[in-house]
Amino acid sequence: xxxxxxxxxxxxxxxxxxxxxxxxxxxxxxxxxxxxxxxxxxxxxxxxxxxxxxxxxxxxxxxxxxxxxxxxxxxxxxxxxxxxxxxxxxxxxxxxxxxxxxxxxxxxxxxxxxxxxxxxxxxxxxxxxxxxxxxxxxxxxxxxxxxxxxxxxxxxxxxxxxxxxxxxxxxxxxxxxxxxxxxxxxxxxxxxxxxxxxxxxxxxxxxxxxxxxxxxxxxxxxxxxxxxxxxxxxxxxxxxxxxxxxxxxxxxxxxxxxxxxxxxxxxxxxxxxxxxxxxxxxxxxxxxxxxxxxxxxxxxxxxxxxxxxxxxxxxxxxxxxxxxxxxxxxxxxxxxxxxxxxxxxxxxxxxxxxxxxxxxxxxxxxxxxxxxxxxxxxxxxxxxxxxxxxxxxxxxxxxxxxxxxxxxxxxxxxxxxxxxx
Amino acid sequence: xxxxxxxxxxxxxxxxxxxxxxxxxxxxxxxxxxxxxxxxxxxxxxxxxxxxxxxxxxxxxxxxxxxxxxxxxxxxxxxxxxxxxxxxxxxxxxxxxxxxxxxxxxxxxxxxxxxxxxxxxxxxxxxxxxxxxxxxxxxxxxxxxxxxxxxxxxxxxxxxxxxxxxxxxxxxxxxxxxxxxxxxxxxxxxxxxxxxxxxxxxxxxxxxxxxxxxxxxxxxxxxxxxxxxxxxxxxxxxxxxxxx
Numbered sequence: 147x148x149x150x151x152x153x154x155x156x157x158x159x160x161x162x163x164x165x166x167x168x169x170x171x172x173x174x175x176x177x178x179x180x181x182x183x184x185x186x187x188x189x190x191x192x193x194x195x196x197x198x199x200x201x202x203x204x205x206x207x208x209x210x211x212x213x214x215x216x217x218x219x220x221x222x223x224x225x226x227x228x229x230x231x232x233x234x235x236x237x238x239x240x241x242x243x244x245x246x247x248x249x250x251x252x253x254x255x256x257x258x259x260x261x262x263x264x265x266x267x268x269x270x271x272x273x274x275x276x277x278x279x280x281x282x283x284x285x286x287x288x289x290x291x292x293x294x295x296x297x298x299x300x301x302x303x304x305x306x307x308x309x310x311x312x313x314x315x316x317x318x319x320x321x322x323x324x325x326x327x328x329x330x331x332x333x334x335x336x337x338x339x340x341x342x343x344x345x346x347x348x349x350x351x352x353x354x355x356x357x358x359x360x361x362x363x364x365x366x367x368x369x370x371x372x373x374x375x376x377x378x379x380x381x382x383x384x385x386x387x388x389x390x391x392x393x394x395x396x397x398x399x400x401x402x403x404x405x406x407x408x409x410x411x412x413x414x415x416x417x418x419x420x421x422x423x424x425x426x427x428x429x430x431x432x433x434x435x436x437x438x439x440x441x442x443x444x445x446x447x448x449x450x451x452x453x454x455x456x457x458x459x460x461x462x463x464x465x466x467x468x469x470x471x472x473x474x475x476x477x478x479x480x481x482x483x484x485x486x487x488x489x490x491x492x493x494x495x496x497x498x499x500x501x502x503x504x505x506x507x508x509x510x511x512x513x514x515x516x517x518x519x520x521x522x523x524x525x526x527x528x529x530x531x532x533x534x535x536x537x538x539x540x541x542x543x544x545x546x547x548x549x550x551x552x553x554x555x556x557x558x559x560x561x562x563x564x565x566x567x
Numbered sequence: 568x569x570x571x572x573x574x575x576x577x578x579x580x581x582x583x584x585x586x587x588x589x590x591x592x593x594x595x596x597x598x599x600x601x602x603x604x605x606x607x608x609x610x611x612x613x614x615x616x617x618x619x620x621x622x623x624x625x626x627x628x629x630x631x632x633x634x635x636x637x638x639x640x641x642x643x644x645x646x647x648x649x650x651x652x653x654x655x656x657x658x659x660x661x662x663x664x665x666x667x668x669x670x671x672x673x674x675x676x677x678x679x680x681x682x683x684x685x686x687x688x689x690x691x692x693x694x695x696x697x698x699x700x701x702x703x704x705x706x707x708x709x710x711x712x713x714x715x716x717x718x719x720x721x722x723x724x725x726x727x728x729x730x731x732x733x734x735x736x737x738x739x740x741x742x743x744x745x746x747x748x749x750x751x752x753x754x755x756x757x758x759x760x761x762x763x764x765x766x767x768x769x770x771x772x773x774x775x776x777x778x779x780x781x782x783x784x785x786x787x788x789x790x791x792x793x794x795x796x797x798x799x800x801x802x803x804x805x806x807x808x809x810x811x
Contacts, residue, residue, distance in 0.1 A: 466621050467658035471672035471724060472648030474640065481675055485662050565662055565704040 157216050165213045166224070172210030176203040177245065184250050204242055211238040259539075270530055282533040283540050286524045290540075293360015293515055299352060303363050306340040337374060341367075356434035357513070362544065365516040368438055369503045375442040376502065377495075380449025385479065387454055398450070405447035410508055413440045418512035437509050445502045452494035456487030489563045496556035500549045517541055570597045572728060572759055573618060578627035580613060587613045588624065589783040595728075595761065600754050602770040602791075603763045605780035606806065611763045614780065615730045618761070619650040632727055648676055651721030655733040657713040659705035665692065665716045666701040669723045677724065684723070691719040695749045711742030715749050722753075729753065731762040767811060771795060779803045 157165045180203045182188040191202045211232050219225055231241040262277030265284065273279035283290070292300050313336065317328045344367070347353035359367070386398030405413070417440035418433055425431060460483060468478035488495070507518035515523060521537035524530060573595040580588040587610045595601060603611045616622040617629060620636050620643050629636045631646045660668050669688035673679045679687075692698045695715040697708075705713055714734055721729060731750065735743040747769050754760055754773045764770065770777055770791060777794040779787040779802075787794065787803045798804050 461656070461658075463654055463656050463658035464660065466652075466654060467660065469621060470619055470647055470650070470652035470654075471720070472644050472676045473672065474644050477675055481671060482660055486660070489662060563662070565706065 157213050159216055159219055162216065162219055162221075165216065166219075169210045169213030172206045172213065174210075176205075176207035176210060176242065177249065179203045179206065180246050180249050185253065203246060204239070207242040207245075208235070208238060211241070278536050278539075279533055280536060282524070282530055282536050286520075286530075289361060289524060290517060290520050291361045292363055293520060294358040295354060295360070295363075296352075296358070299346070299354060302343050302346065302351065302354075306343050307363070307366070310336065310340065333374065337371065356432050359434065360515040361520045362517045364514065365503070365506050368434075368441065368506050368509065368516065371438050372441045372445060372502055373499055375438075376446040376449050376498075379442065379446035380498075381453055381484070383446060383450035384453035384457060387450065388457060402447045402450050405444050406451070410441070410444055410505055411511055413444050414508060414512050416440070433512065434514065437512060437514060441502065441505065441509075445498060445505075448498050448501070449495070452491050452498055453487060455494060456489075456491035457483065459490050460486055489560075492556055492560050492563075496553060499556075500552055503548060503552070504545060517544060571595070572597050572632055573761075574628070574630040575617075576628045578617065578624045578629060580610075580617065580622065580624045580626075587783050588617070591627070591785060593778070593785065593788075595759065597727075598757050598759055599776065600760045600774050601762070601776050601778060602774040603761065603778045603780060604765060604767070604770070604806070604810075605786075609780040610783040611780045612732050615652075615732055615761050615763055618728075618730060619647050619652055621652075644676075648672075648724060649726055650728045650730060651724055651726035652730045653714070653717050653721055653732065653734045655736050657705070657710070657717045657737075659713055659717055659720070661705050664702055664704055665697070665708070668705065668716060669720045672720075673723050688719070688723050691722045692716070694722075694752070695719045696745075709742060710738045711745045714738065714742075714746045718746075718749055718753070728759045728761070731760065731764065733763050733765070735764065735766060765810065767795075767807075779806060781806075 155161065157169075179190055182190060189199065191199050194202065212235070214224065215228055215232055215238070216224070217228070219228075232238050258277045260277070262275050263280055264273045264275050264277070265280050267273070267281040268285060269281070270279070273281055288297070288300070292303055295303060310332075313328060313332050317325050317332065320328065342348065343351070344359070345354060345356065383398050383402055386394045387402065389395045389398070414437060417436040421436055422431070464482055464486065465478065468482040473481065506516055509516060510519040510522065518538075518541050521534075521541055525532075525534045525537050571594055573593065575591050575593040578588055578591040578593075579586065591614060593614075603614065605611050613622055617624050617636075618631060620629075624636075632649055634642050634646050636643065636646060659665075660671070663671060666685060666688055669691060670681070670684040673684040673687065674681055677684075689698060689701060692701055695718055697712050697715050697719070700708055700712055700716070705716070708716065718734075734750070735746050738746060743766070747766060750760075750762070750769065751773055760773075762769070762774070774791045776788060777791050778785055779794070779798075779800075781802055787798060787800050789799070794803075795807070798807055
């Protein structure tokens with residue numbers, strides 16, 4: 147059937163100057179046809195019968211791509227094009243369909259997101275245009291970032307995060323000797339300074355209850371603490387599960403399988419509703435702390451299995467070599483086994499961390515409002531009904547940026563620690 | 568005798584139901600070089616892995632340099648620090664440079680200052696002639712170079728005894744010689760060595776005694792010349808006729 151297209155002879159290298167212009171013109175015609183009919187309501191092929199009319203762009207494009215499908219044409223760009231998107235008739239059709247779908251969808255999307263959208267203003271009424279109403283986000287941004295934290299005290303959150311960013315950046319640039327101390331400070335001291343600063347209650351700072359915390363800053367606080375704790379706990383569980391002592395092994399297995407077996411949402415309910423009943427009388431543990439503990443233990447179980455995968459991938463010879471040099475259990479694991487195992491499972495660890503960050507919105511069910519929770523609250527405000535789409539798109543973009551940067555960082559680490567070959 | 572460094576008395580070991588070592592009796596004197604040979608599965612690797620307790624024996628007694636091997640982890644670690652081991656698959660640590668491979672255990676187990684440990688590592692690397700590879704990672708070295716690095720790594724702990732578990736079996740024929748040369752030099756320097764190998768040339772050149780094992784038992788144990796010139800058991804004769 148395709149051979150009937152070769153009325154001008156088979157497309158070949160000798161007749162490049164004949165086929166390429168014809169092919170590209172037909173291809174361009176197909177695209178112009180789609181653009182005109184989708185956005186200008188002009189149909190240049192209206193003379194044709196209706197059933198054929200609909201398929202004309204595909205037909206034009208198909209014939210066009212067939213004419214430019216010339217192997218070893220000598221033109222680098224053309225060869226590359228043919229190899230990647232036009233290697234046979236099926237791929238040509240897929241290419242055409244994808245191009246048409248993009249042409250039909252991207253401009254309206256951009257219109258809604260940017261061109262027809264309202265950015266400046268203070269009230270719902272100023273959203274007069276057809277596109278998205280970003281004024282909604284604009285007005286609520288403070289709440290989306292800081293939750294119900296008192297406005298006058300917001301500098302405390304800002305200061306904490308600025309210090310965090312400053313420390314992280316400086317850790318990248320200072321010499322290794324100082325870097326060590328900065329990292330230790332970051333991991334073991336700073337989190338508690340920051341939490342003290344944000345919660346207040348001492349040094350003349352006003353006490354801010356955790357129920358007032360919220361928004362993106364809460365997302366970060368929960369994620370950072372959970373990440374910090376779930377990693378070492380997961381590591382111990384992974385080692386425990388491989389321990390030769392039955393008590394340690396079975397309690398690790400029990401712990402891991404228990405936490406992996408229950409949904410996070412029930413864990414959160416348990417932490418917020420049931421746990422206070424089990425605490426001894428008179429002791430009080432903040433709801434946020436309980437939630438962080440719950441998320442930490444939950445993710446630690448997953449982390450344990452990821453790390454165990456890495457431990458199992460190591461050949462036995464590495465253990466033998468470590469032992470034969472006189473290293474005990476901990477030295478062998480810290481110096482030889484874990485560095486290699488963790489390196490192997492960087493993608494898995496990143497995966498678990500990403501899942502953790504994206505699990506944080508679930509704390510909504512126990513009444514803590516991080517970014518998504520605040521959007522939920524904002525969109526149900528009587529003055530701002532009907533802007534759920536904008537809110538969720540905003541949340542999606544923010545989460546995507548966080549997760550994508552984590553993913554890139556994990557890829558960077560993978561390359562950095564790659565020592566084989 | 569006072570210069571005995573390893574004593575094995577009636578050592579028995581089972582892997583589940585399968586008995587890998589049957590009533591092994593062996594005495595090694597200081598500076599003695601012993602080559603262990605035998606068909607695969609005869610228990611020779613297990614034998615030397617028992618000496619630094621990479622494998623546990625279930626019955627009998629093993630004393631290394633006056634320390635009896637038992638459940639006591641302190642003893643085990645002490646013995647391991649005094650007994651160097653070289654493996655068939657090199658088992659270098661791939662995440663560390665050759666220099667760090669060598670200096671790691673001295674720094675963390677023997678608590679030698681980093682600078683001293685590295686100096687010593689460089690010295691040992693020079694002895695096995697791969698000083699120029701010190702900054703590279705194991706994956707960047709040839710098999711022969713890796714095995715020599717593994718020898719240097721074991722020597723950095725200044726062991727009293729060196730165990731070799733088929734050190735040349737995973738190497739290309741061309742690289743066997745460079746590893747054997749390093750081992751011969753070590754033997755000449757007076758190290759106590761137990762070597763599991765199929766390299767009979769090496770055995771003839773270096774060994775004081777050769778042990779032939781089959782089915783978990785020491786079938787024959789004799790001075791090197793005697794062993795090759797005048798083997799007593801039929802099993803040994805058969806083995807030698809096939810391997811030589």
